[in-house]
Amino acid sequence: MKILVTGGGGFVGQAIVRRLLARGDSVRSYGRSPQPELEAAGVEVICGDLADATEVRQAAAGVDAVFHVAAKAGVWGSWDSYYTPNVVGTRNVVAACQAAGIRRLVYTSTPSVVFNGQPIRGGGPEMPYGRNWLCHYAHTKAIAEEEALAANSESLKVVALRPHLIFGPGDPHLLPRVLQSIQAGRLKIVGKGRNRVDVSYVEDVAAAHLQALEALESGVCAGKAYFISQGEPVELWPWLNQVLAGLGRPPLTKRIPLPLAYCAGALAEGVWALLKKAGEPPITRFVAVELAKDHYFDLGPTYRDLGYEPAFTMGEALDATIRDLKGRGF
Numbered sequence: 275m276k277i278l279v280t281g282g283g284g285f286v287g288q289a290i291v292r293r294l295l296a297r298g299d300s301v302r303s304y305g306r307s308p309q310p311e312l313e314a315a316g317v318e319v320i321c322g323d324l325a326d327a328t329e330v331r332q333a334a335a336g337v338d339a340v341f342h343v344a345a346k347a348g349v350w351g352s353w354d355s356y357y358t359p360n361v362v363g364t365r366n367v368v369a370a371c372q373a374a375g376i377r378r379l380v381y382t383s384t385p386s387v388v389f390n391g392q393p394i395r396g397g398g399p400e401m402p403y404g405r406n407w408l409c410h411y412a413h414t415k416a417i418a419e420e421e422a423l424a425a426n427s428e429s430l431k432v433v434a435l436r437p438h439l440i441f442g443p444g445d446p447h448l449l450p451r452v453l454q455s456i457q458a459g460r461l462k463i464v465g466k467g468r469n470r471v472d473v474s475y476v477e478d479v480a481a482a483h484l485q486a487l488e489a490l491e492s493g494v495c496a497g498k499a500y501f502i503s504q505g506e507p508v509e510l511w512p513w514l515n516q517v518l519a520g521l522g523r524p525p526l527t528k529r530i531p532l533p534l535a536y537c538a539g540a541l542a543e544g545v546w547a548l549l550k551k552a553g554e555p556p557i558t559r560f561v562a563v564e565l566a567k568d569h570y571f572d573l574g575p576t577y578r579d580l581g582y583e584p585a586f587t588m589g590e591a592l593d594a595t596i597r598d599l600k601g602r603g604f
Contacts, residue, residue, distance in 0.1 A: 276300040278337040280324065280367060281344030282317065283309040285446055286382060286437070289480035290341055291317060297484075304333040305344060324363030327370075334370035339378040341483055342367045342422075347447065349409045349561055350546065350554040356410040357417075364418035368425045368432075376430065378490045380483055383419040383434040385472075385501060385571060386412035391563055393469075398572035399499050408560035419499065426497035431490040435482060437502040438571065442476030442591065443598035449517060453604050456518075456526065460556045465532040465566030467511040472503035472570040475591035478584045485580045500576040504584050504591070507570035520596035521604060535562035 277294055281287040282303025294301050295315060302318040303309060309319045322329035324344060334340060346359045364381070371379050388397065389404040389412045403420060407413040419434050426432040441448050455461040482502045489495040515525040530538075539562045542555035576582045586594075 275339065276302065276337045277339050277341065278302045278304060278334055279341045279343060280304045280333075280363075281342075281382075282319075283307065283312060284343060285442075285444055286440060286476060286479055286483075287341075287343045288312070288444065289442075289476045290343065290483050291315075293480050293484055302333065302337060304330070324366060325358050327366045330363075330366040331370045331373055334367070334374045334376060337374070337376060339380070339487055340367065340371055340376055341380045341382070341487070343382040343483075345382070345415065345418075346411070348411055348554065349558050350543075351410060353410050356414040360411070360414035361418050361421070364422055368422055368430075371430050372425070378487060379422070379425075379430060379432045380486050380490070381419065381422045381432060381434045382483070383436045383499060384412070384415050385436045385438045385569065387416035387419050387436065387499075389560075393568040395470075395568050395570060396572050397501075399501065399575055408563065409558065412560070423497055423499065431493055431496040433486045433490055433495045433497075434499040435479075435486055435502050436499060436571075437474040437479045437482070438472040438569065439503075440474045440476055440479055442595055445476070445595070445598075449595065449599060450602075450604065452514060453521075453599070455556075456523070458556075461526065462535075463511050463526055463529045464535045464562055465529075467509075467529060469510055469566060469568050470507040470570055471510045471568065472501070472507050473513070474503045475584065475586050475595075478502070478504065478586055478591075481585060482576070482580060482582050485582055489580050495579045498575070498579070500580060500582075501571035501573055502576060502582070503571065503573065504586075504588055505573055506588070507568075508588070510565070516592065517596060517599075520592065521599060532562060532566040535566070538562070 282291045283305045304320050320333045388401040403416045539557045539559040546555045
C-alpha cells in the first residue's frame, strides 16, 4: 500500500511513518522542509505548502490512503497564520483525496476542538464543538475537523483522532517547553494543583492512527471522531514533578490562583499584541485554563471501534521519555 503522510517529518508524523515502513508500506511524506532522515529510511519526501492546492494534489497522486497530520500548533499568532494551514490546508487535502479517488483519510485533530473553558471529566465524542475560543489553534482545528468529517462518504471514508498532550522520545513541544519555562522561572502550579488530565504516549498515538486506517476499511469509524490517550488520567502537576524527579530537578511548589493567572494571561496577550512582540507571551488565558482544570475523556468508543489499547504502561512511557530528555541535555 502507498500512503501519504502530511507532516511526516513532525513528532507524530515520524512515529506513524516508522510504523508504516515496519509493516512494509510505501510512504510519501509532504511537508515544508527537507527530511533527509526520512529519505535515508526509504521515504519519498515532497516539500510543499498545504495552502497550495495544486501541490497538495500532486503529492496525493497515486496513493491509496492519507494521514493528514500536519498543522500549525501553538497558542499565539495571527488568525491567518492558523487559518491558512489548518483550515485551507485541510480543505486542500480533502479535495486532493476526492480528485485522486483516495478512499481513506485519517485526520489528526485535538481535544481542544471541544474547549469551552470548563472542566471536562469523561467527555465523549458527543460533546459539541467549543465556544468562547481563547486561541486560534483550537478554533481553526475545530473548523477543519468538522469540514473533514463532513466530507465522509462512500467514496472517501474519513475519521478524526484527538490525542491529548502527546509526549515521548523526540518530543519537540510539550515537555521541552515546560522545562524551558521552569528554567526561566515562569512556570507555577495554577489553581489547586490536583486537576486530572489525559496524556498520550507518541507510540500509542501512532498505533491508534494505523488502527483507525484499518477500521475505515469496514466503515465502522467513518465520519466519527475519537479521543486518544493512555486511558488513565493523571494528576497534571504530580505527573510533571515525576518527570522533574527523573531528571534530578526539584519539584514545582510555587502556586498561583487561576483568576490571577487568567488576568496575567489577558495582560500578557494585550502587551504582546500592542507592542507586536516576537514569540509567545509567557502566559495566555487559554494556557491558564488548561493548566488548572480537569481535561480527560471517554475512550470507550475508541476501544470498541478501533480496537485501541495502549501498549505501553505509564512507567514505561515515562522511563523512555526521561532517558530521551536526558540525552538531549535536559
